[in-house]
Amino acid sequence: MTKLLSNRWAVLGGFAIGVLVLFVVAPATLSGFRLGLLAKYLCYAMVAVGIGLAWGRGGMLVLGQGVFFGLGAYLMAMHLKLADAGPGGVPDFMALISSDGVPGWWEPFRSPLVTVVAILLVPALAAGLLGLATFRRRVRGAYFAILSQSLAAAFAILLIGNPTGTGGSTGLNNFRGFFGFALNDPVNKQMLFFIAATTLLVMVAVARQLMVSRYGELLVACRDAEERVRFLGYDPANIKTVAYMIAAVMAGVAGALFVPIVGIISPNDVGIVPSIGLLIGVAIGGRTTLLGPVLGAIAVAWAETTLSEAIPSGWIYLQGFLFMLVIAFLPGGLASLSGGWRGFGDRLRRPRTPSPTAPLPAPSGGN
């Protein structure tokens, strides 16, 4: 019981620190520009929370989360473009390249309510159908990874090939308002940061509840011995699909917030390369832990900006190098170092023994 209690207190303390850093320290110390960048990293961190759940706990190597990120982002961007154009108006980029007016499938997204509901539902439904179709047929491992990755590629190609509907390879940009608030106002920009921070904290709380719940235990069981789960009377396809759907919704919401924060969404943000980029932070941070993916995603995105400012072309090599380094020597990610160097030494000697000081009740063993 004391263990549970101390665990509870540790979790509450962790959340308190998170709130303090995001709501007090960051706004006080960072310039408006840097705060905007941090808000963008928080969006990546939201996707990472979902990847941690699907990949770290569920063993599904989701290489195509850019699809769900993109679905959320484009839905939001469509609404913002329509809102900027005013009632019955035609968004600027459409008026430039065609005289047909607004396509019928855009019309529903004039409504803010429909847009918000769609941002939650469309990625969930897409992931649900995809998940059931693949997991029922027992597609898993590398085959699932390749499938999800090719979906990201197909999605990007679809966007590029449809310039009147989605802005083609330039994507959608130049947003002026966000649900009635002007996006160039610094106060509103700060508010967007707070929205992103709150959303991230809520997602982390949801992920934690899922991890300690019976469902979370079942998900790990599916990851480690899917066939055995079947013989206990569960259908692993349903269990995995639920995790995949939750990860998709998290990515969709992240995409929707990314649009007003960054001001542009294009196929370059949703294809294969960004999808893998989202995954690298999770791998480096530690995919099976709660905070590893979040901190890893933020750290990688921050390192990318910093290094790109210094050596513009160097980042992509360093990113690849870091990824290989972690996969080869630290399969549990940096989170497996949480026991300090002594813990690291223990891991080297007995690599399969879960660290007793892991921040979560469940051990951080790989699949």
Add this chain to the structure above:
Amino acid sequence: MDADYLQVTGLTVSFDGFVAVDHVDLVVLPGDLRFLIGPNGAGKTTLIDAVSGLVPATGAVEFAGQSLLGRKVHQIARLGVGRTFQTATVFEGLTVLQNLDIAAGSRRRALSLLRRRPGVPEEVAATLETVRLTELADAPAGTLAHGQKQWLEIGMLLVQDVQLLMLDEPVAGMSAQEKDETGKLLQRIAEEHTVVVVEHDMDFMRAFASSVTVLHAGSVLSEGNVAQVQADPRVQEVYLGPGHSAAEAEAVFTDAGDGR
């Protein structure tokens, strides 16, 4: 209870033309501790694979009045059919308690899964006692000794609340004392369940079987109690080759377990 028996009729399993199980008929009643023996490749494991839904088969398999063939693995499990595997398959990253809790929970409602486990469920605590793993409840299953993993698997079947248990070589790699305890546990379980054990260990079979089915080349060769099966000349021939005395057969059956 009378309905809770396993009836296999004309069961046939073939892989690309190779017939692994050939028109097998088998009836196992509750209270029976049935051993399936036979040389390697006789189709013992394939038979329980077919009953548990792992491989497609033709013929008929009924348990408790329900037809099992053609159903999916998890649906068969929900009808009260459980099994273990030759290599103990437990969730190594989860604790003993978590393993048992998952096994107990396939009938839980989906939404209740989103909550944390409230303490140790009663049936899980009872099973921990039965399989003597109470002390190790919070240990990761991956750290258990081989024999303990086998016991955990049997415990998972018990909390799963199945009526038909099929165990594939449950005592492989166990010490003599562990085998003895396992056998007694299986006898206790068999009082209220239908139990089928695939086993190579002849000592173990002789000590605990209440009935035996001998499979050879996919067909039933002989069936009866231990003495009847041992005295069957066809069984002796399969295990020893033609031309030998009953005493020799007795000796080999007694020693066979040590050689495995």
